[in-house]
Amino acid sequence: MNTNPHDAPMPDDHSKTLWHGRFEGGPAAELMAFTESLSFDLRLWPDDIAGSRAHVRGLAHAGLVSGPERDAILVALDQVADEMRSGAFVFQPSDEDVHTAVERRVTELAGPAGGKLHTGRSRNDQSATDVRLWVMRELRVVAERIVDLQRVLLARAGDAGQVYLPGYTHMQRAQPVLLAHHLLAHGWALTRDLERIRDTLRRVDVSPLGAAALAGSSLPLDPAFTASELGFTAVFENSLDAVGSRDHIAEVLFDLTMVAINLSRLGEEWVLWTSEEFGFAKLDDGYATGSSMLPQKKNPDIAELARGKAGRIIGDLTGFLATMKGLPLSYNRDYQEDKEPLFDAMDQVRLGLGAMTGMIATATFVPERMQAAADSESGSATDLAEWLVLRGIPFREAHAIVGALVREALGGTASLRELVAGHPLLGAEAAALVAPGVAVTRRTTPGGAGPVPVAVQMQRFTESLGEWSRWVGTSR
């Protein structure tokens, strides 16, 4: 007897495998140890039970089990759910996966009726159904966490007011941008992650139950009936495709990988921002770690792991793509390998979103440091060139004039402002553009980084977030 599902099961009594009829000898210990999936697919039990409830109702609907038999199985399934929830479920060495464990226990509890549960069903359509149900639930939790992070980004953008910091290209200071603008840039990337998830869910929301092992059944089963019992929107069109496709899993993994990559980019910025060199932000003690040796240290481990874990999540995606490659139709046991990468990516992305959200919500920005970094006079160079353009000078020429002044200022004999003030084509009015804080106010075009377009953007983001909040709140 094995009460720990994470121990490799090893049946001593071979009559207990699901396929014992055809076999004279029983499974070898090495076979069970290598092929079992209970140690990782146990978390599918709520979905396995939901699938079995729908299936047994379908069997009754088709007249393949009587009303009392159906009810006996449903009661047994309720008890299995209770035992799973409370931890009272006792695993047997023959429980090679969650499907086997649930069916074995139903058979013990429901007597002869239990033996009818698997009629017209295979673990191939069963496990495909379970995973789709699991994804539809868990991916929505990830979507909720994304919306939570977006709420924090929007709130912090609101608090940031007119605070600005350097915008970078090539990681070199380019032009000042409002902090709100920078925060919302990440917010919009997360909106695209939500769009991808919503689109993917449409393809996950297709019931494979009723495809049986690969070809359907001789029994009068109705896949549409069980699909609607389970709340699926659509039903498979082709039984081979139903049990033999996993592109939806690859797609979920890609969506999660993209979220992870977006988090890793945000994480990298926070690693920089919280460094002494940047000093743009300080982490709350609850969201930072210390050093076991260096007493002065305060480390941004969440941000670093947001960066680091993206690597393993990319591995989950690429590993699974490699598993799928070249697999002939229909079900192949290789597909059992969809679960660990899927579960890992879903767990890590969910945890990463929660941690990054808390970290950003509680951090303190240091506007003086941000603005001091953005206030270098050369940050206004483009504004000077554009000032000349508005006075009829071709941009290429204006660029060269201002570039020469910047070069001269770098020589150190006079500041850019002084040089601009003394230049025949520029003068005092243009020199005012070089004053701290002016450049960011001149980014006025739609979608730009200055106060005027950012106010519009905040409004649009608020509306978009409202829609996504409703979506994660209302859809199943």
Ligand code: ARG
């Ligand atoms: N644990 C298996 C999986 O995850 C269940 C299906 C096994 N089917 C079979 N014919 N051996 O794919």
